Amino acid sequence: MSLDFKKEEFTVEYLTPQGEKQVFPLELRTDPLTGDTGTVFRTPSPFASLRYRPDPEAASALVQRSVELGCPFCSDSLEKTATRFPAEFWPEGIIARGQARVFPNRDLFHTPYSAVLILGTEHYVEPRGFTPEVLVAGLEAAQIYFRQADRNPPGAPYQTVNWNYFPPAGGSIIHPHLQLLAGAFPTNRYRRLLEASRAYEREHGTNYWSRLIAAEKALGERYIGHTGTVCWLSPFVPRGRMWDVMGIVEGGITLGASSAQHLKDLAVGIIKILAFIQDQGQFSFNLSLFSAVAGDGSVWGLCHIMPRTTTPPIGMSDCSYLDTLLAHASTAIFPEQIAQELREYFR
Ligand SMILES: [Zn+2]
Numbered sequence: 094m095s096l097d098f099k100k101e102e103f104t105v106e107y108l109t110p111q112g113e114k115q116v117f118p119l120e121l122r123t124d125p126l127t128g129d130t131g132t133v134f135r136t137p138s139p140f141a142s143l144r145y146r147p148d149p150e151a152a153s154a155l156v157q158r159s160v161e162l163g164c165p166f167c168s169d170s171l172e173k174t175a176t177r178f179p180a181e182f183w184p185e186g187i188i189a190r191g192q193a194r195v196f197p198n199r200d201l202f203h204t205p206y207s208a209v210l211i212l213g214t215e216h217y218v219e220p221r222g223f224t225p226e227v228l229v230a231g232l233e234a235a236q237i238y239f240r241q242a243d244r245n246p247p248g249a250p251y252q253t254v255n256w257n258y259f260p261p262a263g264g265s266i267i268h269p270h271l272q273l274l275a276g277a278f279p280t281n282r283y284r285r286l287l288e289a290s291r292a293y294e295r296e297h298g299t300n301y302w303s304r305l306i307a308a309e310k311a312l313g314e315r316y317i318g319h320t321g322t323v324c325w326l327s328p329f330v331p332r333g334r335m336w337d338v339m340g341i342v343e344g345g346i347t348l349g350a351s352s353a354q355h356l357k358d359l360a361v362g363i364i365k366i367l368a369f370i371q372d373q374g375q376f377s378f379n380l381s382l383f384s385a386v387a388g389d390g391s392v393w394g395l396c397h398i399m400p401r402t403t404t405p406p407i408g409m410s411d412c413s414y415l416d417t418l419l420a421h422a423s424t425a426i427f428p429e430q431i432a433q434e435l436r437e438y439f440r
Pocket residue numbers: 164165166167168215216217268
């Protein structure tokens with residue numbers, strides 16, 4: 094049985110000040126799993142990245158400013174600034190794996206377990222500068238943290254690895270760092286994915302994600318490629334103003350139970366996408382990696398990556414009432430176009 098990639102087409106019309114009629118197509122798309130809708134359109138939107146290119150000096154100006162402000166995560170400061178886990182949680186205080194370090198998040202408690210993951214000692218790494226070794230060591234440090242968290246009552250089966258890279262994406266510190274969240278409850282999108290995946294499996298007797306991968310591979314429009322056990326797709330209903338990409342970790346294995354090879358498969362795919370982001374002239378992105386949940390094979394691990402930007406000439410945010418209040422994704426670049434361009438990076 095094929096999946097229902099439902100689209101409704103609309104047109105938007107207006108007259109230019111000179112009286113010339115302009116007609117643009119608009120698609121309302123419905124996610125085949127969750128029923129969430131979003132619009133995809135073709136206009137001269139600034140977010141179609143053709144009219145305004147991001148300022149090529151913006152990233153280096155932010156790096157320079159961060160050095161002037163001082164960095165709490167550079168190695169000479171980390172010893173003084175990093176919080177420590179209580180001895181009963183982790184006797185060494187800080188979890189270390191290679192150059193990666195994990196310690197409690199001092200100020201922001203989104204879930205009962207909130208930690209900071211520092212990827213290495215280098216203060217600035219450009220998007221294409223991350224290596225599989227650095228990302229795998231970071232994910233292994235995250236695994237150790239999540240296993241410890243899950244051993245403590247009431248358990249922490251819902252685990253995400255999150256990244257705000259640079260200020261347009263919500264990052265306050267340039268030094269490469271991620272945020273680990275775990276707890277006894279899922280965040281809203283995680284819950285919707287879980288509930289919908291369980292409902293699909295009950296109704297159809299098969300796993301949704303396996304079916305989605307088969308359907309997207311057969312269609313070939315949004316399938317980007319595989320890195321080992323991770324399938325990379327351009328989502329049918331994008332969430333970003335520009336575009337986004339989703340990696341599906343096949344088989345429903347949790348992050349905690351993933352092997353070094355699984356983590357490397359993820360890291361290799363992430364690095365290809367970060368290189369694409371930089372080649373597109375962008376320097377900021379969000380990433381969230383949702384773990385599969387132990388004892389529940391209905392949802393598979395998902396790694397969602399989205400470039401973020403502010404737009405010249407006044408520095409407009411790409412996040413607006415659409416995202417904060419209406420919760421309606423509206424995207425100026427077709428996911429099929431991005432998949433076609435990204436496929437070159439996965440050959
Ligand atoms: Zn630093």
